Amino acid sequence: MDLKISELSKHYAHQKAVDLISFEVKSGEIVGFLGPNGAGKTTTMKMLTQYLTPDHGVIWYGNSRNSDNIDIRREIGYLPEHNPLYEEMPVLDYLNFCAALQGVPESEIQGRIRDMVKKCGLDEEKHKKIGELSKGYRQRVGLAQAIIHNPKVLILDEPTTGLDPNQIVEIRALIKELGREKTVILSTHILSEVEATCDRILIINKGKIVADGTVGNLRKQTESKQIIKVRIDGPSQDLIFQSLRQLPGVSVVDLINKEESRYEIQSSSEDALNKQVFRLCVEKDWDLLEMTPTETKLEDIFRDLTLN
Amino acid sequence: MNSIITTIAKRELNSFFDSLMAYILLIAFLGFSGFFTWIYGADVFIRKEADLDVFFGIAKWTLFFFIPAITMKMIAEEKKSGTIEILLTKAVNPRQLVLGKYLACLILILITLLFTLPYYFSIARLGNIDTGATISGYLGLMLMSSAYIAIGIFTSSITNNQIVAFLLALLIGIVFHFILDVISSGSRGMMGNILSDLSVSKHFDSISRGVLDTRDILFFLGLTALGLYLSELFVSKAK
Numbered sequence: 001m002d003l004k005i006s007e008l009s010k011h012y013a014h015q016k017a018v019d020l021i022s023f024e025v026k027s028g029e030i031v032g033f034l035g036p037n038g039a040g041k042t043t044t045m046k047m048l049t050q051y052l053t054p055d056h057g058v059i060w061y062g063n064s065r066n067s068d069n070i071d072i073r074r075e076i077g078y079l080p081e082h083n084p085l086y087e088e089m090p091v092l093d094y095l096n097f098c099a100a101l102q103g104v105p106e107s108e109i110q111g112r113i114r115d116m117v118k119k120c121g122l123d124e125e126k127h128k129k130i131g132e133l134s135k136g137y138r139q140r141v142g143l144a145q146a147i148i149h150n151p152k153v154l155i156l157d158e159p160t161t162g163l164d165p166n167q168i169v170e171i172r173a174l175i176k177e178l179g180r181e182k183t184v185i186l187s188t189h190i191l192s193e194v195e196a197t198c199d200r201i202l203i204i205n206k207g208k209i210v211a212d213g214t215v216g217n218l219r220k221q222t223e224s225k226q227i228i229k230v231r232i233d234g235p236s237q238d239l240i241f242q243s244l245r246q247l248p249g250v251s252v253v254d255l256i257n258k259e260e261s262r263y264e265i266q267s268s269s270e271d272a273l274n275k276q277v278f279r280l281c282v283e284k285d286w287d288l289l290e291m292t293p294t295e296t297k298l299e300d301i302f303r304d305l306t307l308n
Numbered sequence: 309m310n311s312i313i314t315t316i317a318k319r320e321l322n323s324f325f326d327s328l329m330a331y332i333l334l335i336a337f338l339g340f341s342g343f344f345t346w347i348y349g350a351d352v353f354i355r356k357e358a359d360l361d362v363f364f365g366i367a368k369w370t371l372f373f374f375i376p377a378i379t380m381k382m383i384a385e386e387k388k389s390g391t392i393e394i395l396l397t398k399a400v401n402p403r404q405l406v407l408g409k410y411l412a413c414l415i416l417i418l419i420t421l422l423f424t425l426p427y428y429f430s431i432a433r434l435g436n437i438d439t440g441a442t443i444s445g446y447l448g449l450m451l452m453s454s455a456y457i458a459i460g461i462f463t464s465s466i467t468n469n470q471i472v473a474f475l476l477a478l479l480i481g482i483v484f485h486f487i488l489d490v491i492s493s494g495s496r497g498m499m500g501n502i503l504s505d506l507s508v509s510k511h512f513d514s515i516s517r518g519v520l521d522t523r524d525i526l527f528f529l530g531l532t533a534l535g536l537y538l539s540e541l542f543v544s545k546a547k
Contacts, residue, residue, distance in 0.1 A: 049397040070399045078397045084390030088326055089319075100315045101398040145394070 001062040001075060001152040001183055002026050003048070008057035010043050017043040019207035020057070027152070030179035032198030033187035036306050040207040041187040042081050045157050048185065049078045061153070074103055077146035081157040083139060087131030091122060091141055094130060095148055102149035116144040119174065135162040143171065147178065154178060156186040160193060172197050191298040205306040218301050226273045227294040231262045234286035243284065247276050262290075312400055316408025317415070324378075324416055333374055337420050341366045345427060358435025363427055364445045364516045368509075371417070371453055372485065376477035378416060379460025380470045382409045383543060387468035392546070402543035406461060406536055413457040414450075421449060441518030448515030451528035452508060456481060458535025465542040484508040484531075 003025040010018045018040040025031050033041045046052040048059060050073055058065060061072050086094060095116055099109045117126050120140040125133055130141060139162065146154065159175065160168045175197055178184060188194060194201055195215050203211040203218075211218055234240045237255065244253045244265055250273075252266040267273045274291055281288040324330040344366040346353075355362070383406075386392035395405055431437050456477070463476040485508050492503035504510055508531075511524040 046393075051393055051397050070401070073397060074399045076397065078394075080390060080393045080397075082390060084394060086319075086323075086391060087389075088323060093319075093322070097315065097319050098394075098398065101312060101395070101400055103399050 002060075003153060003183055003185075004060040005044075005048070006058050006060075008044065008047060008059065009055050010040075010047060010052060011055055012043075016207050018047070018054075021204070021207070021209050022057075023202055023209060023212060025183050025185060027183050028179070028181060029200060030175065030184040030186070030198045032194035032201045033185060033204065034189075034191070034194060034201055034302060035187075035204040037189075039204045039306070041204055042157055044204070045078075045155050045185065045187060048153075049073075049076055049155055051078075074149065075152045077149070077151035077154045079142045079146045079156045079159055083142040085130045085138060085141060088129060090129050091126045091133070092117075094141065095144055098145040099148045104149050112148050112150075116148050119147075120144040121170065136164060136167040139163055139167070139171070143174070152182055154182050154184045156184070158187055158189070160188065160190065168193075191302060195298060203302065203305050210305045211301070215298060218298075226267050227264065228273055228277070229256070229262060229264050229290070229292045229294060230277055230288065231260055231290035232281060232286050232288055233261060234284065237261055240286065243280060244277070247273075247280065249273075264294075312404045313408045313411060316395075316400070316405060317411040320382075320409055320412030321415060324412070329378065330416060330419075333378065333416070334420055334423060337367075337370055337374060338423055340370050341424060342427075358431050358437045360427060360431065360437075360442055360445055361516075363424065364449065367421075367424075367449055368452065368512060368516075371449065371456065372481055373478070375413070375417070375453060375456040376460045376463075376474045376481065378413055379409075379457055379477060380464055380474040382413070382461050383465040383539065384468050384470045384473045387546070388470075392543075396543075402540045405543060406465070406539045409461055410457055410536055413461070414454060417453045417457070418450065421446060438518065441516075444518045444520055445516040447520075448512050448524075451515065451525060452512050455508065455528045455531035455535065458532040458539070460535075462535045462539045462542070465539040481508075 005024070006022045007020045008018055008022070009016070009020050021040075021044065033044070035041050043052065047054045050069070061075065064072060086097075089097070092113060095113045096109060099112055100106075104112055117123055120143055122137065122140055122144060125137050130138065133141065139159070143156075143159065146156070154175075156175070160171050163171060172193065175184060175186065179197075179199075186198070198215075200214055201211065201218060202209055232240050237258070240261070241253060241255060241263070244250060244263060247265075247267070249267045250265055251268055252264075254264040256262050256264050265273060265277065274293065277291065278288060280286075341363055345360075345363040383392070386395065392405075396402070428437070428442055432439075459480050460473070460477040463480065464470070464473040467473050467476075484506065488503050488507040489509055492500045492507065494500075495503065505527075511527045514521060515524050
């Protein structure tokens with residue numbers, strides 16, 4: 001089911017939480033929602049799940065408009081932030097409860113529960129009460145309740161918080177698998193997570209969307225400067241430093257490791273920086289021991305877009 | 309529609325029996341009402357009347373305190389823990405949520421009252437009991453409970469603090485139970501009549517005497533409907 005969000009707004013008291021945002025998500029696409037704390041990610045997700053009513057704007061779920069609609073909610077799976085659960089309920093009872101509320105027919109419920117237990121790796125813990133589970137298992141239960149009715153749209157608010165690295169890898173793989181046929185929107189603070197799982201990134205800041213595109217696209221947009229790391233062996237570090245600074249377009253040279261004489265060079269010139277450095281070394285008869293081009297990191301893009 | 313309500317009610321009932329709440333209620337209720345009905349000074353043996361008037365009088369007060377204790381967590385806890393978000397983003401309406409909770413509480417009270425049926429059979433063996441009056445007494449207890457449950461769920465829906473919900477429910481109960489009685493007995497004319505018509509005690513006493521008046525029944529049903537409607541309103545307002 002495709003989602004089309006147009007001019008969505010929500011205010012809390014005097015504060016604008018979400019300010020006229022518009023975007024589309026196609027079926028089979030995993031979109032990562034990025035933004036600093038308080039940027040409006042959770043509020044947007046709560047509107048998409050119909051928990052909050054927007055002050056302004058329209059959400060299209062396929063061909064049906066928003067407005068409180070039970071049939072639409074049946075097609076949505078939602079893992080809220082902080083993953084609230086009924087502590088005193090056993091895992092299996094809880095999954096049964098959630099399936100029943102989402103209108104899964106009685107005869108199919110047991111099969112769906114078995115599926116979820118297998119898919120989310122809950123087999124060892126399925127008879128325990130939720131309150132007795134570790135954080136990683138609680139997260140899996142949260143994910144299981146979100147997908148037990150096989151929804152077309154999956155909205156996950158920080159699905160991997162509090163998980164250990166192995167669990168993160170497992171959950172990401174599960175999300176990727178689900179994303180093949182569903183529309184998935186997930187929010188996160190972890191930038192590498194977005195690179196690992198998402199087809200597209202939406203960066204939201206102060207209630208507005210400030211970037212929308214694939215990781216590659218966003219890189220190109222902000223990649224106005226080149227950064228390379230080099231290791232040069234020459235007679236004097238001072239001389240090398242000065243010569244590098246005088247290359248056309250070079251803005252910053254950093255001696256990052258004195259013993260190994262490693263430098264980081266930033267340039268805003270159009271010419272390929274690596275060629276220039278190589279020619280310089282040949283000219284002066286220095287030994288160029290290493291040269292590593294550095295990609296603009298997603299962290300930098302994120303900082304660029306959200307820090308002003 | 310109905311299956312959602314029963315699913316919610318079933319979960320709530322299971323949670324009562326899992327958390328000891330139900331057992332504490334049963335034991336305390338049977339303990340209190342049993343003590344005052346059979347052992348305490350003004351009990352059945354001293355009055356030498358084969359009826360359950362003493363029991364109904366005690367049950368009225370015990371339920372008055374117990375029901376807010378059951379209902380206080382109904383919505384407040386869901387709000388505090390955030391699980392209300394899980395419920396309302398599934399195919400559940402605020403109305404179904406409120407009705408499911410109400411149904412669970414009502415069934416718990418019904419189970420509790422069923423445990424006092426041996427009182428009836430015991431007294432029936434001792435003398436000639438008025439079965440009609442007994443049935444109507446139980447009906448009165450159920451109707452009164454229903455109104456208090458609705459009030460309790462309402463107070464639970466306006467806060468996420470269970471203690472506040474409990475105290476507020478008691479406060480509203482005291483107004484309907486006591487204060488209206490006291491004020492209405494001091495005032496005359498239309499005002500006095502209206503106030504005394506709003507008194508829970510008056511309607512309950514009238515039913516438990518064995519007089520089935522539609523006005524009494526409508527009073528309790530009206531109070532129930534009002535409480536549930538306001539709860540629904542506050543649950544939806546949170547959105």
